[in-house]
Amino acid sequence: MKDTSRPEIVIVGGGPAGIRAAATLVEAGLHPVVIDEGSAAGGQIYRRPPAWFARTPEQLYGSEAAKARALHALFDGLVRERRLTHYARSSVIAVHDGRLHVLGDEGVQPISYDRLILATGASDRVAPVPGWQNAGVYSLGAAQIALKAQGVALGHRIVLMGSGPLLTLVGAQLVEAGADVAAVLDTSPWRQQMRGFRELATRPVVALRGLTLRARLGRRYHSGVTPVRIEADGSGVTAVCWRDANGCEHRTPCDMVGMGWHLRAETHLADLAGCAFGYDEQWRQWLPKTDAMGRAGNGVYLAGDGMRLLGADGAEVAGRLAAAACLSDLGYPVPNSGADLRARERFERFARGLATAFPWPAAMVRALPDDTIVCRCENVTAAAVCEGAESGGSEANRVKSLSRAGMGRCQGRYCQLAAVELVAARAGCPTAAVGRFRGQAPVRPAPVGAFLREE
Amino acid sequence: MIAAGRIVRLAERDRAEVHFSLDGQMRSALAGDTVLTAMLASVQALRRSEFGDESRAGFCLMGACQDCWVWQEEGPRIRACSTPVAEGMRLLTTSGIWP
Numbered sequence: 001m002k003d004t005s006r007p008e009i010v011i012v013g014g015g016p017a018g019i020r021a022a023a024t025l026v027e028a029g030l031h032p033v034v035i036d037e038g039s040a041a042g043g044q045i046y047r048r049p050p051a052w053f054a055r056t057p058e059q060l061y062g063s064e065a066a067k068a069r070a071l072h073a074l075f076d077g078l079v080r081e082r083r084l085t086h087y088a089r090s091s092v093i094a095v096h097d098g099r100l101h102v103l104g105d106e107g108v109q110p111i112s113y114d115r116l117i118l119a120t121g122a123s124d125r126v127a128p129v130p131g132w133q134n135a136g137v138y139s140l141g142a143a144q145i146a147l148k149a150q151g152v153a154l155g156h157r158i159v160l161m162g163s164g165p166l167l168t169l170v171g172a173q174l175v176e177a178g179a180d181v182a183a184v185l186d187t188s189p190w191r192q193q194m195r196g197f198r199e200l201a202t203r204p205v206v207a208l209r210g211l212t213l214r215a216r217l218g219r220r221y222h223s224g225v226t227p228v229r230i231e232a233d234g235s236g237v238t239a240v241c242w243r244d245a246n247g248c249e250h251r252t253p254c255d256m257v258g259m260g261w262h263l264r265a266e267t268h269l270a271d272l273a274g275c276a277f278g279y280d281e282q283w284r285q286w287l288p289k290t291d292a293m294g295r296a297g298n299g300v301y302l303a304g305d306g307m308r309l310l311g312a313d314g315a316e317v318a319g320r321l322a323a324a325a326c327l328s329d330l331g332y333p334v335p336n337s338g339a340d341l342r343a344r345e346r347f348e349r350f351a352r353g354l355a356t357a358f359p360w361p362a363a364m365v366r367a368l369p370d371d372t373i374v375c376r377c378e379n380v381t382a383a384a385v386c387e388g389a390e391s392g393g394s395e396a397n398r399v400k401s402l403s404r405a406g407m408g409r410c411q412g413r414y415c416q417l418a419a420v421e422l423v424a425a426r427a428g429c430p431t432a433a434v435g436r437f438r439g440q441a442p443v444r445p446a447p448v449g450a451f452l453r454e455e
Numbered sequence: 456m457i458a459a460g461r462i463v464r465l466a467e468r469d470r471a472e473v474h475f476s477l478d479g480q481m482r483s484a485l486a487g488d489t490v491l492t493a494m495l496a497s498v499q500a501l502r503r504s505e506f507g508d509e510s511r512a513g514f515c516l517m518g519a520c521q522d523c524w525v526w527q528e529e530g531p532r533i534r535a536c537s538t539p540v541a542e543g544m545r546l547l548t549t550s551g552i553w554p
Contacts, residue, residue: 037518037537044517050487050539053467091518123519135500135512136461142516150492151467177465235499236461236510255461266519376514376522379506409521414514445521447531 006030007330008112010100012092012269013119015043016312017304019075020319021117026083028332033111035087035102041075043121044141045312048072049149060148062173063209064312071316094441095272098299101442107450115299115326118269119319122305124260125285127365128382128418129161131230132259133373136237140166140260143174153179155256159240161185161227163358164262165210171220172213183252184217185242187261187361189224196357202349226364230257261360264417266306271439273300279432282352283309284360285417286436292341294322301326314347365418366425374422375415377408385419386426394427396420396435409445412437460496461512475544476528484540491516491523491535494546501525501535502548526550
């Protein structure tokens, strides 16, 4: 029988941030609720394959195996000892007035909270490339999930493109696993990557590991690339056309493309929960505003990549900080957060280095041909997005209403950043001035039937 | 059964078989495969685009992009990347109704 006088603290997300937040609350004597979309906790970075798969954590997570193991064991232990309530395979689709609407196997149910910790993580930040709507084009994260959680490569001959640490990491992981990786195309020129060097050196082990993985890619890796086009036939991708740093054209046959330019914070629930947002020039996206501990106000706390893109280690720290803030606000004794706050500073510096070294390809997006698909959900072209801005004005939601970019099932997760970039280019205004898509519930598609079973 | 699919199994090959039907044809996958993995082990795409003439095979594999919804012969559509394949599933790459 649960103690009903204790505050109800709900954590959304079972990745490194959510797990550390939960553990911190449990240590303080509370019984948090953790709602996670996965079957098992770990998030995406430490995603677990089904229990009967054979690979070891070392094979799955490489250098991060010990961290993954520790987090998995920690959470599983808390579940086993009934120190928290865990809703697996459950999506929070709406939040309003202190209540979450949670879609699970049994339909939609309401879960109330006194305090809410959002640890919703991130997804790949992608930019359109002509032809990217074809079968066989995936995000870099997808390529990594396919390998980790299913033991498969998503194609027989793979080209990876984009920029950021994931590009190198996924390439190296696929090569090591025996996949045929034909090319790894980094849009960031070598000189640009060097500009981030000083801040990347804040975490020398991580930076060095990145360079080592890069070296393993050998001649597959090219920097300063301009993607031109993804070619496809009726079955899907057939080749990638690209220009190298010297301007020479190449055509690399392949049947799979993995693309991504680092990450985009998953912020829909923070939006619905009423958090204030600010445009982050470094990450070229709108992020929720919090204090250094992760307080967003109104009983809501944020942690992990869904708040600021600090990576998995940063997420563990942020999870502890958010939980500590929550405990402090409730009048509970609080663990000392000094070390975590200092660590967070280091992660921020390193993240700045990443953002400098591996930038969003603004020029590439602005130069997209008119007939490039921008919204993959409904095949809305760059021309249609720009027409929407011309008729309705250079504001994100007007463009969305008129062009339908952002109206599809992904709710703008994969098209918003590019759409807004195009509108800003046309209007000659800063990207921030275009604004962002207004969040709408449900944040995941839910069948009508699921609601009919609610209460 | 010859697999003319998109995916390549790099590991975890030693698992029990799961049988399902795809567009009326019997196919096999391995226990623990998602519907996406299971289907793409046999075919190149999950469905045709509703708004263009290309085919689609999923994009994010983490339940965010919603590109991998597939039809069943009976019952609701399922999101292929987040649904485990089950024995006896009867899956379709086209609905016959839409598009």
